[in-house]
Amino acid sequence: MLVLSRKLGQSFQIGPDVRVTIVKIDRNSVRIGIHAPDDVSVKRDEIVFEMPQPQAQAPGRSYEAGAA
Numbered sequence: 586m587l588v589l590s591r592k593l594g595q596s597f598q599i600g601p602d603v604r605v606t607i608v609k610i611d612r613n614s615v616r617i618g619i620h621a622p623d624d625v626s627v628k629r630d631e632i633v634f635e636m637p638q639p640q641a642q643a644p645g646r647s648y649e650a651g652a653a
Contacts, residue, residue, distance in 0.1 A: 589597055596606040602622050609616035619627050 591597065591607045593607055593610050596604050598604050603625060604620045606618045606620070607615060608618045621627060
């Protein structure tokens with residue numbers, strides 16, 4: 586893992602198309618801005634790695650393929 590130190594307003598580049606800028610610093614958090622092309626997906630780890638939750642079904646109903 587690469588660890589960088591940046592100050593407010595400073596940026597770093599990831600590849601030729603992605604720029605990350607420090608836009609706000611509070612006591613316990615840092616707000617960053619990400620400038621990337623529209624075809625680059627940017628997701629937080631907690632979204633990427635969360636387990637999908639099964640959808641609740643009404644009692645006595647079957648939503649399997651072919652069920653009427």
